[in-house]
Amino acid sequence: GIFENAAEGIFQSTCGGRFLSCNPAAATILGYATPEDLIESVVDIERQLYVRPERRRELCGLLRQGRSVKNFEVEFYRKDGTRQWVLLNIRPVLNEQGEILYVDGIIQDIAERKRAEMALQALNEELEQRVEVRTGELEQANHELRQLTSGLESALTELKSAQSRILQQEKMASIGQLAAGVAHEINNPMGFIISNLNSLRKYTEKIATFMDLQAGAVEVLLTRSGGKDITDNLEKQKNVLKLDFIMEDLGQLIKESLEGAERVKTIVQNLKSFSRLDESxxxxxxxxxxxxxxxxxxxxxxxxxxxxxxxxxxxxxxxxxxxxxxxxxxxxxxxxxxxxxxxxxxxxxxxxxxxxxxxxxxxxxxxxxxxxxxxxxxxxxxxxxxxxxxxxxxxxxxxxxxxxxxxxxxxxxxxxxxxxxxxxxxxxxxxxxx
Ligand SMILES: Nc1ncnc2c1ncn2[C@@H]1O[C@H](COP(=O)(O)OP(=O)(O)O)[C@@H](O)[C@H]1O
Ligand SMILES: [Mg+2]
Structure with missing residues (x-):
């Protein structure tokens, strides 16, 4: 009948884990010679058939809620120990208390489909891996590029700073040179200005002394011959020309000029030793x-x-x-x-x-x-x-x-x-x- 000749495996089994009956197709799928062979050999479905026993507990859990389980994919051990992917469709048969008496099931060989699926998955995984590797490579290349760029950038800044430092050093050097030149130019005239001022100071002192002597002599001479008018006139001219003030100020001016000149000399000396061109x-x-x-x-x-x-x-x-x-x-x-x-x-x-x-x-x-x-x-x-x-x-x-x-x-x-x-x-x- 249909049961004997069906291409799908058909079976009845208990929650305890035994087969009550099955058709030849079911036995063939699981690698047993006859239905009887299967029914006798398998005494604990969960331990003998299930590659992952927890899958059966999962299945039974669903059936206990009184529902049929459709298209449950699971891997079984065949009689010879090889593995076999199957598709189960199972309907529980309950008693009045709602307890499972046994189950009716259809078992189909889905090895082919599973193989294709797995191949596809492997291909996918490989593809993903390749993408990952490629992404990694790109990231690495990117990273290297960035490092190269930043290396170049820092080389550039270094170059720039070196350049400006050289510029600055050159500037300082030329300022030093200039200063030394200027110092030399100023030093010579400063020398004779100071020496001239010193001579001038001595000369004015001498002139002043002589003028005093002269004034005394003139006075003596004039009082004898009674030339009071002439003395008066001289005195008057002396006042008009402010000679007293001039003689006094002359010394002061020379003193100040000497001080100024000395100060310039010091500055020049400082400048010279600061630039130190001669001893760089x-x-x-x-x-x-x-x-x-x-x-x-x-x-x-x-x-x-x-x-x-x-x-x-x-x-x-x-x-x-x-x-x-x-x-x-x-x-x-x-x-x-x-x-x-x-x-x-x-x-x-x-x-x-x-x-x-x-x-x-x-x-x-x-x-x-x-x-x-x-x-x-x-x-x-x-x-x-x-x-x-x-x-x-x-x-x-x-x-x-x-x-x-x-x-x-x-x-x-x-x-x-x-x-x-x-x-x-x-x-x-x-x-x-x-
Ligand atoms: N004596 C200081 N007191 C406060 N800040 C200082 C002093 N010396 C240096 N600095 C800080 O260091 C910086 C760099 O100094 P510097 O290289 O001489 O360059 P610049 O004076 O041209 O800014 C200054 O801009 C300033 O912020
Ligand atoms: Mg500074």
Whole structure:
């Protein structure tokens, strides 16, 4: 009949896990020779047939609610232990209490379909994997590109900063050259002006002495012959010409001119030692002298703003390029002056120990916020308005101190002020490599 010849497997089984009956197709699907073979061999459906036993518990759970289960896909073990995907359609047969007596089921072989599905899934997975790999590759390439770009960018900024530093150094060098030239030009005439003024002072003194003598003589002569009119006239002319005043003022004028000329001479000397064109290399030099020179150079710009407290220690001479160190001192002093809004105090202090000479330049100015502290030595970092600051002063100073194997330290508190300390090895280079 239909039961015997059906292509689908048909069966009845119990919740306990035994087959009550089945058709040959059902036995064939599960790899048993005959229905009887299947019914006798399988005494525990869950353990013997189910690859994943929890699937049966899931199935029974559904059936116990009294519902039919349609198209339940599950993998079974065949008699020979190989696996077999099947499709189950099951209807529970209940008693009056609603308990399951047994189930009617249809079992179909879906191995082919399952294989196709799995192949498709594998293909999908492989595709996904390939997309993933490719995406990864692209991301990596992208990352490398970005790194390359940022490398290029930083190379460019470095190049730019190097370029501007060179420009600045050249500018400083040419200013130094100019200053030295100007100093030389001024020095010569200054020499003869001072020497002439000195001679003039002596001459006027002598003329004055002689004039006094002459006046006395004239008086004696005239009183004898009674030439009172002539004396009166001379006296009158002397008053009209304000000769007394002139003789007095003459000395004063010469004295003032001499002082002015001396001052110009000092400025020229400062300028010369500041630019130090003649001695632009490393040599043994006096740091205190360099600082004093630099202060004289910038004094006009800072004297209105601050009281300067100098404390020069008795420090040894060191092997250095004083012209460059002067530039460091100048940059620090100008920064200190700019940090003071109206009135404040500067401190310049030098000291030494066995290894280092220390130079401290402090101010009671605005201070530097913590977030800027790490950046102030960067080229172009400035908080000043255009025209006020280039942001190069400290980066140049840093380079110069580094060239001297020295160290830079900053301490700053917003609203209180800033202290820069420079330590320079006395040996001209650090002990370790000496
Ligand atoms: N003594 C100081 N007090 C407060 N801020 C300072 C002081 N020295 C340096 N700075 C800060 O460091 C920055 C960088 O200084 P610098 O390199 O000399 O460049 P610039 O003076 O041209 O701005 C300044 O713009 C300022 O913000
Ligand atoms: Mg500056």
């Amino acid at each position: 290399e490393f040599k043994i030099a006096e740091i205190n002298e360099g600082i004093e020179n630099t202060i004289n150079m910038v004094w006009n710009e800072i004297k209105y703003k601050a009281v300067l407290k100098k404390e020069y220690g008795n420090i040894p001479q060191i092997y250095c390029n004083l012209g460059q160190l002067n530039q460091v001192f100048m940059n620090l002093l100008v920064n200190a002056a700019q940090s003071i809004e109206t009135q404040g105090e500067f401190g310049v202090k030098t000291s030494s120990d066995d290894e280092n000479v220390s130079i401290t330049i402090s101010d009671t100015g605005s201070g530097i916020p913590a977030e800027n502290l790490s950046r102030i030595f960067e080229p172009f970092f400035t908080t000043k308005e255009v025209g006020q600051g280039t942001g190069l002063g400290l980066s140049i100073a840093y380079d110069i101190v580094k060239k001297h194997y020295g160290e830079f330290h900053v301490q700053s508190e917003v609203g209180k002020g800033t202290t820069f300390t420079i330590n320079l090895p006395i040996a001209g280079r650090p002990r370790a490599s000496a």
